Amino acid sequence: EAGVVQSPRYKIIEKKQPVAFWCNPISGHNTLYWYLQNLGQGPELLIRYENEEAVDDSQLPKDRFSAERLKGVDSTLKIQPAELGDSAVYLCASSFSGAHYNEQFFGPGTRLTVL
Amino acid sequence: AQKITQTQPGMFVQEKEAVTLDCTYDTSDPSYGLFWYKQPSSGEMIFLIYQGSYDQQNATEGRYSLNFQKARKSANLVISASQLGDSAMYFCAMSLRGEKLTFGTGTRLTIIP
Numbered sequence: 355e356a357g358v359v360q361s362p363r364y365k366i367i368e369k370k371q372p373v374a375f376w377c378n379p380i381s382g383h384n385t386l387y388w389y390l391q392n393l394g395q396g397p398e399l400l401i402r403y404e405n406e407e408a409v410d411d412s413q414l415p416k417d418r419f420s421a422e423r424l425k426g427v428d429s430t431l432k433i434q435p436a437e438l439g440d441s442a443v444y445l446c447a448s449s450f451s452g453a454h455y456n457e458q459f460f461g462p463g464t465r466l467t468v469l
Numbered sequence: 470a471q472k473i474t475q476t477q478p479g480m481f482v483q484e485k486e487a488v489t490l491d492c493t494y495d496t497s498d499p500s501y502g503l504f505w506y507k508q509p510s511s512g513e514m515i516f517l518i519y520q521g522s523y524d525q526q527n528a529t530e531g532r533y534s535l536n537f538q539k540a541r542k543s544a545n546l547v548i549s550a551s552q553l554g555d556s557a558m559y560f561c562a563m564s565l566r567g568e569k570l571t572f573g574t575g576t577r578l579t580i581i582p
Binding site (some may be wrong): 399444463 | 504511
């Protein structure tokens with residue numbers, strides 16, 4: 355079974371430029387999460403989708419960040435414009451809400467560097 | 470609000486020895502799940518073990534066991550017979566009602582040959 359796929363793995367951009375990250379969850383997983391992980395810290399939730407619906411986006415900085423999950427499968431996270439402080443690893447995870455304890459499976463992450 | 474505390478920023482352990490990674494949590498919700506993840510230098514988060522708040526027995530998965538002390542709100546991870554490949558960051562996390570994971574700051578474990 356394929357795991358959570360993310361692309362790109364690495365991205366270097368200049369500040370004020372836009373950037374987008376893509377995530378393909380595990381087949382059959384209806385819940386998708388985007389987490390932000392700063393250096394030396396644990397991941398923090400940005401947004402959680404149940405199928406196509408964003409059910410928790412309270413931590414998403416909506417002035418510059420946006421996300422979508424078309425057809426309840428793949429998801430894209432966008433930053434426009436990027437700031438120096440956005441340099442971090444962006445992790446995507448997925449889970450099946452009917453599972454016993456809703457284990458989240460993580461992708462390899464996208465490491466963003468903003469210059 | 471829920472909170473996870475990991476007080477050990479780094480640990481060094483001799484190969485083949487057992488190691489305990491500390492984790493305490495705080496929540497007023499009686500229903501919660503506790504998770505441990507391993508994050509190697511490659512970056513992916515690897516699930517290790519789960520403990521539910523109503524589980525009567527401590528969880529075990531191979532060389533991993535979770536020392537769950539509910540009254541003390543602690544969920545320490547025990548790795549037996551450590552191996553060089555165990556060197557990584559380890560994160561404790563909590564989930565309420567199967568929703569988002571709240572992570573601690575992690576412990577960097579280094580296994581010494």
